[in-house]
Structures are given as C-alpha cells and as structure tokens.
Amino acid sequence: MKTIAFLGAAHIHSPGFIKRVKERAGQFAVKAVWDSQPARARIAAQQLSCVSAAGYKELLADAEIEAVIICSETSLHRELVEATAAAGKDVFVEKPLGMGASDAYAMQRAIDEAGLIFQTGHFMRSLPVYRQLKAWIEAGTLGRITRVRHSNVHQGAIAAIFDPGRGPYADGWLWMTDPALSGCGGFGDLGAHSLDILMWLLGDVESVTAQVDRLLGKYDCDEYGEGLLRFANGAIGSIAAGWADVLRPQEILVSGTEGVAYVDAGALYVQSANLPGTDGGQWTDLPEALPHAFDLFLDAITGAEVPLISAKEAARRSAVMEAFYQAAATNSWVQPKSA
Numbered sequence: 001m002k003t004i005a006f007l008g009a010a011h012i013h014s015p016g017f018i019k020r021v022k023e024r025a026g027q028f029a030v031k032a033v034w035d036s037q038p039a040r041a042r043i044a045a046q047q048l049s050c051v052s053a054a055g056y057k058e059l060l061a062d063a064e065i066e067a068v069i070i071c072s073e074t075s076l077h078r079e080l081v082e083a084t085a086a087a088g089k090d091v092f093v094e095k096p097l098g099m100g101a102s103d104a105y106a107m108q109r110a111i112d113e114a115g116l117i118f119q120t121g122h123f124m125r126s127l128p129v130y131r132q133l134k135a136w137i138e139a140g141t142l143g144r145i146t147r148v149r150h151s152n153v154h155q156g157a158i159a160a161i162f163d164p165g166r167g168p169y170a171d172g173w174l175w176m177t178d179p180a181l182s183g184c185g186g187f188g189d190l191g192a193h194s195l196d197i198l199m200w201l202l203g204d205v206e207s208v209t210a211q212v213d214r215l216l217g218k219y220d221c222d223e224y225g226e227g228l229l230r231f232a233n234g235a236i237g238s239i240a241a242g243w244a245d246v247l248r249p250q251e252i253l254v255s256g257t258e259g260v261a262y263v264d265a266g267a268l269y270v271q272s273a274n275l276p277g278t279d280g281g282q283w284t285d286l287p288e289a290l291p292h293a294f295d296l297f298l299d300a301i302t303g304a305e306v307p308l309i310s311a312k313e314a315a316r317r318s319a320v321m322e323a324f325y326q327a328a329a330t331n332s333w334v335q336p337k338s339a
Contacts, residue, residue, distance in 0.1 A: 001026075001027065001028070001029055002027060002028050002029070002066055002067065002301055002302060003028075003029050003030075003031050003064045003065050003066055004021070004028055004029070004030055004031070004065060004066065004067045004068065004069060004301075005030065005031050005032050005033065005034070005053075005059045005062075005065045005067075005068050005069070006018075006030065006032075006033040006034070006035075006044060006048070006068070006069050006070075006071060007034055007056050007059065007068050007069070007070045007071075007072060007080050007084070008034070008035050008036065008070055008071045008072025008073070008076065008080070009033055009035050009040050009041065009043075009044035009071055010035060010036070010037070010040060010071060010072050010073050010173075010175060011071040011072070011094045011173075011176075012161075012162075012167065012173045012176060013071065013094060013121060014044065014071045014094075015047075015167065015168065016294075017069060017071065017294050018044060018047050018048055020292070020294055020295060020298070021048065021069075021298070022047075022048065024298060027298070027302060028298065030048045030049075030050045031050055031051075031059070031062065031064060031065055032045065032050055032051045032052065032053040032059055032062075032065075033045040033048060033050060033051075033052050033053065034052070034053040034054075034055065034056040034059055035052075035072070036072060036073065036076060037169075038052065038054075039169070039170065040169050041053065043168050043169065044168075047168075056080065056083070057083065060083055060084060060086075060087040060089065061087070065089060066089060066090065066301065067089055067090040067091065067092070067117070067301045068084050068089050068090075068091055068092075069091075069092045070084070070091060070092065070093045070094065071094045073175050073181040073182065074096060074098070074099055074181065074182050074183045075099060075180065075181045075182075075183070077093060077097065077098060077099075077103070077107065078098065078099075078103040078106060078107055081093060081097075081107040081110060081111065082106070082107065082110045084116075085107075085110035085111055085113070085114040085116060086110075086114070088114055088116070089116070090116050090117035090118070090297075090300075090301050091111065091116055091117075091118055091119075092118075092119045092120070092121075092294065092297040093107075093118070093119075093120050093121075093314070094120065094121045095120045095121040095122055095192050095193075095196075095314070095317075096120075096183060096184070096188070096192050096314075096317065096318050096321060097120055097311070097314040097315055097317070097318050098183070098315065098318040099183035099318075099322075100183065100318060100319070100321075100322035101315075101318060101319035101322050101323075101336065101337035102337070103318075104314065104315035104316075104318035104319060105315050105319070105337075105339045107311065107315065108311040108312055108314070108315035108339065109339075111311040112311055112312070117297070117300050117301055117308070118308065118309075118310070118311045118314075119293060119294070119296060119297035119300065119308045119309060120293070120309050120314045121293050121294065122192070122193060122196040122197075122293055122309055122314075122317075123193075123292050123293040123294070124193055124196065124197050125196070125197070125200055125290070125293070125307075125309070126289055126290035126291060126292060126293065126296070127289060128286035128287050128288065128289050129252075129263045129266070129267075129268045129286065130197060130200075130201075130252075131286075131287045131289075131290070132268060132283070132286050132287060133201060133252070133254055133261060133263075133268075134200065134201055135287070136259075136261065136270075136272075137201055137202070137254065137256075140258075140274070141258070141259060141272050141274045141275060142254060142255075142256030142257075142258055142259040142260065142261060142272055142274075143256040143257030143258025143259060143272075143274075144256055144257045144258075145202060145233075145235045145254060145255070145256045146235060146236070146255055146256060146257065147235060147236045147237065147238075147255050148198060148201065148202060148235060148236075148237045148238075148252070148253065148254045148255070149237070149238045149239075149240075149250075149252065149253045150194040150197055150198055150237070150238070150239050150240070150251065150252045151194070151239075151240040151241070151248060151249075151250065151251055151252070152190040152191065152193050152194045152239075152240075152241045152248070152251070153190060153224070153240060153241060153242055153243075153244070153245035153248050154190070154243060154245065154248065155243065155244070155245060155246050156186065156243030157186060157216050157218050157219060157223045157224075157242075157243035157244050158216065158243070158244060158246065160218060161173070161243075162174050162176055162177050162219065176189065177219035177220065177221050178220070178221065179221050182221075184221070184222075184321065184325065185212065185214070185219070185221030185222035185223060185242075186219075186221070186222055186223045186224050186225070186241065186242035186243035186244065187210070187212045187222050187224060187225030187227070187241050187242050187324070187325075188222075188241075188321050188324070188325065189241075189243070190241040190242060190243070191225070191227065191239050191241030191242075191321065191324070192317065192321060194239040194240075194241055195239060195317050195320055195321060196309075196313075196317055197252070198229065198231075198237050198239070199313070199316070199317060199320070200313075201254070202231045202233060202235050202237065203231055203232055203233055204231065204232045204316070205229050205230070205231055205232070205320050205323075205336060206230045206231060206232045206335065207229075207230050207323075207333045207334060207335045207336075208227055208228065208229050208230070208320060208323050208324050208327055208333065208334060208336065209227065209228050209324075209327040209328075209332065209333045209334070210225055210226065210227035210228070210324040210325070210327050210328040211225055211226055211227075211328055212224070212225030212242075212325070212328045213225065215244070216244055222242070222328075223242055223243050223244045224240075224241070224242025224243065224244040224245070225240075225241060225242055225324075225328065226238065226239065226240050227239040227241075227324045227327075229320075249264060249265070250262055250263065250264045251263045251264070251266075258272055258273050258274055259271055259272025259273065259274065259275070259278075260272075260280075261283075267282050268282065268283045268284075268286065269281060269282055269283065270283045290306075290307070291306075293309065296308060312339075315339065316336070316339075319336040319337050319338075320336045322336070322337070323335065323336040323337070
C-alpha cells in the first residue's frame, strides 16, 4: 500500500484522477488533499475519504506520504514542485509543467537532481494509433517525414464548460481561462497534447510561429489558434488547437517520401510502398493500448517498469509553447528557449 497526497485539485482532470485512485484503493491510500482554495480541498477530500490540509508543507513533511499528485493552478507548479523535490517525494504534475521556459527548466532541474519518479498528463502516447505511427516513423516505413499535422480541439468555449456550475466547485474551472494562473488559453491548453505527440514522433523543434484569437469572446484569453513548427530534422508541422470547434476530423496526418498515414474518427489509414497491399485503407493490426499517463505514474511508484515522460521532455514542451505565444504576439518566427 502506497500513501499519497494531492497538492491541488483545481485542474479539470482532477475528478478523473480521483476516480482512478479510488478504483485502485487496494494499492493506494490518499492521506490528505491541499488546495489553494480550502473549499476545493474539502470537496476533493470528501470524494477521497481523507482529510483536507491547511498547508501543503505539513504534507510534504509527513514521512508516510511517498508521492504527491499536483493538480493545482499552473502558476503554483514551480513552488509546489520545488518543495516536493526538496522533500524527496515522487511527483505527478498535470500538464503543462510550467508557465513558460524558465520555471519549467527550474522544475526539471529540481526533479532530476532529486532523482524523483516523475510523470505528466500527456496521455495520447498510450493510444494504439499513435504507438503505430511512432513505430512506422522509427522504422522508416513512411520514408523521410516531410510534414505532419495534428488537431486537438473541442467545443469548450462554445459550451462554456469552464463556467460556474460546471464540475464540483462553485466557480467551475474558470481559473483555466485566466492566463495569469494557467499560462495560456485554449490553444495552449489543448495544443500541449498536440505538441507532445509531434515532438514524441519527430524530435526537437527549431522554431515556431502561430496565430491565436478569441472571436467568441466568452473568456479573457485566446480560445483557439494555429501554429507552425520547423523541426530540427527539417520536417514541417502544424497544430490546430482550441475550444471553439464542434467536431474533430482527422486528428493527425503524417506525410513522408515513401508513404502517408492519418487518423480519422479514431481509425488509422495508411499507404506505403514498404507495406505491401496498402492503398490508403484502414490499418487494423495495431499495438495494444498502454495505460493512461496517470495510471503509468501509479504503476511506476509501485515499482513497475513503465514508459514515463521525462521532466526534460515536459520542460521543453513548455518552452516551445511559450515560443508559440511569443510568435503570435510579435507575428514572427521564434526559437524556443534552451535550458
């Protein structure tokens, strides 16, 4: 039995994580929940049948607590992560890791120097279609990759999913629409997953540009946007992300000199000279799904050997996303900051 604690339950994914922990009650005991808003802590603690803590430092000083789950406002991540690293406790941090490059790299250093088990919430890597795409890219099945497109959109702004009355808290998830607390708007929120997948598939990013907007005007932040990326290997990528779409066709398209593959409505389609018989039709021989990124963290702290996202990867993605927003503000191409 592993004893864990929640440092923050503010994120919109918190209820899902609470549910997953409860489903594994035989493996994990949640000792306490702390949140910057005591009312949120009390609600989450009631759901977990544990106590709400007045301060997070007392939880980090508790020798029984072996790992923590940070689902606070993004603006609190650095403070909480550095304190967690100093306490030597393994840590899951909901994405994005940082508000930008500087705090993300500082957290990476603290995590790595402490030798912690770390994970963040990029769950798409576990999906069979993306695992298959990665295998093909690494094997050269599609030839040299020339361009890639990824879309991660939903109708969050249209449906006002962040408003008071949504979720278990009185003010809903409104903090996620305040860049001072979240570090971004709709483009950064959903684009973080797109960025993780594209960098996982194609490697580091050399420079980016973007356009973001808030045409609906429901929230005081960008609601959607499009970004362009030039990867270090020469491939060109694009990201569509935000809260202002009613449908999400063709999640990803990968084009190479010897083939093309894309995902539409969750199904994978491919044509490649290196896959005899493929003509652009559906490919169904997929690898098995891996557990959700959060479950992989829970597995890891019990001693299982599982693939995790490194703090270095998470920090680099925060740096690239910061560059997207800088590019949008200046209408230019921007190189992401290095560690």
